[in-house]
Amino acid sequence: MHIVDxxxxxxxxxxxxxxxxxxxxxxxxxxxxxxxxxxLCLSFAxxxxxVYFGAEHAKTGTTLFIGNTLLLALFLCNxxxxxxxxDLDGHRYIDYQATLIDARLILVQRIxxxxxxxxxxxxxxxxxxxxxxxxxFDSTNTSWPFLFLILYVSCLCLAxxxxxxxxxxxxxxxxxxxxxxxxxxxxxxxGFLVPWxxxxxxSPTLGQIVYLNPFIYMTEGLRQAIIGGDNFFSYATCITGLxxxxxxxxxxxxxxxxxxxxxx
Numbered sequence: 001m002h003i004v005d006x007x008x009x010x011x012x013x014x015x016x017x018x019x020x021x022x023x024x025x026x027x028x029x030x031x032x033x034x035x036x037x038x039x040l041c042l043s044f045a046x047x048x049x050x051v052y053f054g055a056e057h058a059k060t061g062t063t064l065f066i067g068n069t070l071l072l073a074l075f076l077c078n079x080x081x082x083x084x085x086x087d088l089d090g091h092r093y094i095d096y097q098a099t100l101i102d103a104r105l106i107l108v109q110r111i112x113x114x115x116x117x118x119x120x121x122x123x124x125x126x127x128x129x130x131x132x133x134x135x136x137f138d139s140t141n142t143s144w145p146f147l148f149l150i151l152y153v154s155c156l157c158l159a160x161x162x163x164x165x166x167x168x169x170x171x172x173x174x175x176x177x178x179x180x181x182x183x184x185x186x187x188x189x190x191g192f193l194v195p196w197x198x199x200x201x202x203s204p205t206l207g208q209i210v211y212l213n214p215f216i217y218m219t220e221g222l223r224q225a226i227i228g229g230d231n232f233f234s235y236a237t238c239i240t241g242l243x244x245x246x247x248x249x250x251x252x253x254x255x256x257x258x259x260x261x262x263x264x
Contacts, residue, residue, distance in 0.1 A: 071187065094106060141228035143228075146235055164256065165178060221233065
C-alpha cells in the first residue's frame with residue numbers, strides 16, 4: 001500500500017478510537033481532576049507526611065506524592081491498551097484492520113493513541129494537586145515543560161508495555177495474575193513510594209537491578225522535573241531509558257502478536 005494511503009488508514013483508525021472514547025472522557029476528567037487529586041493529596045502529601053515526618057516537610061511529602069502519578073498512568077494505559085486483549089478474545093476487529101495495513105502499524109497506532117489519551121487525562125493532575133496543597137507541594141524548582149515532556153514519554157512507555165502484555169497474556173482472565181505478579185512488584189520497586197537513591201543506599205545491588213525496571217525512569221524523571229537536585233536521575237537518563245524501553249516493548253509486541261495471531 002502507498003504510504004499516503006497507509007497514513008490515511010491510520011488516521012481513520014485514530015479518529016475511530018477518539019470517537020469510541022468520546023463518552024468516556026467526561027468520566028475520566030471527573031475522576032482525575034475532581035476526585036483523585038484531593039483524595040491522594042490528603043492521603044499521601046499531607047496525612048502520611050505529617051504522621052511520618054512532620055507537616056513542615058513539604059519536599060518529603062512531594063517526593064512521596066509524585067509516585068501516585070505512576071499509579072494513575074499505569075491504570076489509564078492498562079485500561080486503554082487491554083481493549084486489544086478483549087478484542088482478541090472476542091470479535092477480533094483487529095483481524096479486519098490487519099487486512100488493510102501491516103498489523104505492526106496497528107499496534108503502533110494503539111500505543112500512540114493510548115499514550116496520548118492518558119497524557120491528556122493526566123495533564124491537569126499535578127497542577128491541580130499544586131492548587132490543592134499550596135505550600136505542602138514543593139514546586140520551587142519545578143520545570144513544567146520538562147514535567148509534561150517526561151509525562152508524555154512515560155505514557156508512551158507504559159502504553160507499549162501494556163500492549164506487549166496484551167499480546168503475551170492468554171486471555172482477559174489472566175489480568176488479575178498479571179497485576180499481582182508483574183505490575184505490583186514493578187510498581188513498588190519503581191519509585192512509587194521510595195526514590196531510587198534510597199533503594200540504592202539500602203542495597204547497591206538492588207539499586208543496579210532496579211535500572212531494569214521501566215517504571216523507575218518515570219518516577220525519577222517526574223521527581224527531577226518537580227523537585228530537582230542530585231538525588232534523582234537526570235532528564236537525559238530518564239528520557240533515554242523510557243524511549244529505549246518503549247522501543248524494546250514495541251518490538252517485542254510485534255513478535256508476540258505475530259505468534260499469537262499467525263498474521264502474514
